[in-house]
Amino acid sequence: MKILVPVKRVIDYNVKVRVKPDQTGVDLANVKMSMNPFCEIAVEEAVRMKEKGGVDEIVVVSIGPAQAQETIRTALAMGADRGILIQTDETVEPLAVAKLLAKVVEEEAPGLVILGKQAIDDDSNQTGQMLAALLDWPQATFASEVVIDGGKASVTREIDGGLQTIAVETPAVITTDLRLNEPRYASLPNIMKAKRKPIDIKAPGDYGVDIAPRLSVVKVTEPAKREAGIKVESVAELVDKLKNKEGVI
Amino acid sequence: MSILLVAEHDNATLNDATRAAVSAAKAIGGDIHVLVAGSGAGDVAKAAAGLDGVAKVLHADAEVFAKPTAEALEALVVPLMANYDVLMAVASTTGKNFAPRVAAKLDVMQLSEIVAVESADTFVRPIYAGNAMMTVKSSDAKKVITVRPTTFEKVGDGGSASVETIDAPAGPFKSQFVSEELSKSDRPELTAAKIVISGGRGMQSGDNFVLLDKIADKLNAAVGASRAAVDAGYVPNDYQVGQTGKVVAPELYIAVGISGAIQHLAGMKDSKIIVAINKDEEAPIFSVADYGLVADLFKVLPELEEELTKAGL
Ligand SMILES: Cc1cc2nc3c(=O)[nH]c(=O)nc-3n(C[C@H](O)[C@H](O)[C@H](O)COP(=O)(O)OP(=O)(O)OC[C@H]3O[C@@H](n4cnc5c(N)ncnc54)[C@H](O)[C@@H]3O)c2cc1C
Numbered sequence: 001m002k003i004l005v006p007v008k009r010v011i012d013y014n015v016k017v018r019v020k021p022d023q024t025g026v027d028l029a030n031v032k033m034s035m036n037p038f039c040e041i042a043v044e045e046a047v048r049m050k051e052k053g054g055v056d057e058i059v060v061v062s063i064g065p066a067q068a069q070e071t072i073r074t075a076l077a078m079g080a081d082r083g084i085l086i087q088t089d090e091t092v093e094p095l096a097v098a099k100l101l102a103k104v105v106e107e108e109a110p111g112l113v114i115l116g117k118q119a120i121d122d123d124s125n126q127t128g129q130m131l132a133a134l135l136d137w138p139q140a141t142f143a144s145e146v147v148i149d150g151g152k153a154s155v156t157r158e159i160d161g162g163l164q165t166i167a168v169e170t171p172a173v174i175t176t177d178l179r180l181n182e183p184r185y186a187s188l189p190n191i192m193k194a195k196r197k198p199i200d201i202k203a204p205g206d207y208g209v210d211i212a213p214r215l216s217v218v219k220v221t222e223p224a225k226r227e228a229g230i231k232v233e234s235v236a237e238l239v240d241k242l243k244n245k246e247g248v249i
Numbered sequence: 250m251s252i253l254l255v256a257e258h259d260n261a262t263l264n265d266a267t268r269a270a271v272s273a274a275k276a277i278g279g280d281i282h283v284l285v286a287g288s289g290a291g292d293v294a295k296a297a298a299g300l301d302g303v304a305k306v307l308h309a310d311a312e313v314f315a316k317p318t319a320e321a322l323e324a325l326v327v328p329l330m331a332n333y334d335v336l337m338a339v340a341s342t343t344g345k346n347f348a349p350r351v352a353a354k355l356d357v358m359q360l361s362e363i364v365a366v367e368s369a370d371t372f373v374r375p376i377y378a379g380n381a382m383m384t385v386k387s388s389d390a391k392k393v394i395t396v397r398p399t400t401f402e403k404v405g406d407g408g409s410a411s412v413e414t415i416d417a418p419a420g421p422f423k424s425q426f427v428s429e430e431l432s433k434s435d436r437p438e439l440t441a442a443k444i445v446i447s448g449g450r451g452m453q454s455g456d457n458f459v460l461l462d463k464i465a466d467k468l469n470a471a472v473g474a475s476r477a478a479v480d481a482g483y484v485p486n487d488y489q490v491g492q493t494g495k496v497v498a499p500e501l502y503i504a505v506g507i508s509g510a511i512q513h514l515a516g517m518k519d520s521k522i523i524v525a526i527n528k529d530e531e532a533p534i535f536s537v538a539d540y541g542l543v544a545d546l547f548k549v550l551p552e553l554e555e556e557l558t559k560a561g562l
Pocket residue numbers: 013037038120448449450451452474475476477478489490491492493494495505506507508509510511512513516526527528529532544545546547
């Protein structure tokens with residue numbers, strides 16, 4: 001079986017985001033970028049499946065600027081076999097990403113596509129579900145455990161009330177939640193090896209997909225600021241404030 | 250304008266988040282129809298028909314909707330959308346699961362987790378863990394929207410809509426519900442509670458959460474947690490508050506032994522009053538707290554319980 005893992009290059013999760021003064025977006029100049037953490041979990045899961053056996057190839061694909069090659073290299077250093085960069089400097093919305101991925105799936109015929117549940121920049125949480133719908137495949141989102149057994153996958157999902165297990169036929173789309181695994185750090189030899197693994201460079205036009213955005217950004221603003229309040233000296237003072245001043249208990 | 254709004258429920262009761270979504274739908278304007286897809290969910294359909302502002306309820310009853318999969322909901326909703334301009338769902342794990350499938354089938358870009366309606370085609374949604382608010386205008390003919398329930402008022406009762414039974418899609422579907430392990434609790438639900446008390450890595454163990462439970466019982470509060478506490482196995486996943494967990498906005502949020510990473514703040518910074526208990530006075534949580542107590546939580550929590558008793562709680 002082949003596994004396809006779409007990975008997104010995003011602002012590093014530790015970076016404090018700043019909104020641009022002209023309200024057109026957030027400032028990405030000279031900001032550290034990394035692989036979306038949920039995509040790292042997706043790559044790790046694919047690599048573990050390959051290590052267990054039954055998986056012949058892991059293909060990673062990213063849609064984004066030339067620098068997204070670095071993100072693909074990171075995945076290759078973690079153990080993926082080859083990469084595809086669909087290069088564009090335009091903003092590509094989840095719907096268009098899903099359409100491009102659907103074309104890649106047609107070409108590559110993977111048995112599983114593992115994505116992150118959410119990109120931590122747009123916080124959309126859509127792409128995997130959209131891809132599954134476009135392919136008419138079943139989906140298992142927010143996975144915290146995946147067991148592949150023949151033509152089926154048993155997936156435990158993190159839901160609002162707790163955990164849910166579903167069975168999906170493969171091929172299927174899986175999206176990762178935080179507890180699925182702990183991604184490895186690539187070792188130096190593997191980073192060196194990854195430099196020789198192939199990355200195909202494509203353009204959205206090669207797939208005949210229209211990536212024109214459907215949403216236009218009117219403005220991007222700072223959220224309402226919360227002012228730090230006061231420090232209380234004792235528990236008694238705290239309870240007094242909450243009861244008598246704020247009336248919340 | 251006509252809006253199809255998918256009710257959030259557990260077959261027995263209508264979840265209050267649905268009331269918040271109806272508010273968002275009212276802000277767009279037009280006829281609001283509520284879809285109840287369930288199994289033996291007649292009471293839910295009745296409750297939905299009583300919601301203020303709802304013109305009609307569509308009720309699909311089938312075994313497959315006892316625990317609906319995204320595939321089954323897609324099959325039900327997509328054909329219905331021929332008659333509607335807007336699909337609206339709660340940004341719950343159910344809504345997040347199926348709504349993008351519908352959007353893809355309709356060839357529209359979903360508007361995820363909106364927090365405000367500016368007009369019928371323009372909405373505000375948080376991005377970058379709520380560190381920026383984006384106002385976006387959709388050019389799609391139909392809109393698929395998920396709603397963050399904590400930022401909208403909950404509509405009350407007063408409607409008397411008709412309930413129309415509709416056919417459920419036949420299936421079979423390529424995914425199947427197998428089992429569920431739901432956290433059991435007599436306390437209010439995290440996203441609906443008026444008071445939330447959350448513990449972080451500073452709690453040191455799952456057993457120590459008893460200290461929070463005791464206070465929660467006094468305050469009729471829900472108990473939440475940071476990702477670190479969930480990852481460490483102190484508490485189940487559904488306790489997680491944050492960018493990638495649950496978003497809460499109670500009257501009072503008490504963060505205990507939580508440092509205040511941006512991903513955690515994303516899930517609680519819209520709370521009315523925030524209290525932080527942390528032994529590190531430099532902890533970022535204090536920058537959003539109305540009341541901060543720099544102290545060891547193991548000393549403070551028993552004291553807090555005692556003070557609450559003294560205060561008559
Ligand atoms: C993709 C991604 C998504 C994430 N999503 C979320 C999310 O949804 N929600 C979330 O919460 N996090 C999330 N995180 C994790 C987040 O970045 C932080 O790692 C996490 O919130 C830290 O949890 P914590 O504050 O409990 O632990 P720590 O940061 O370790 O803080 C523990 C705190 O406890 C205090 N403490 C220790 N002992 C005591 C004591 N005896 N008395 C008083 N205080 C004490 C310490 O001073 C410290 O401030 C996410 C991270 C990533 C990368």
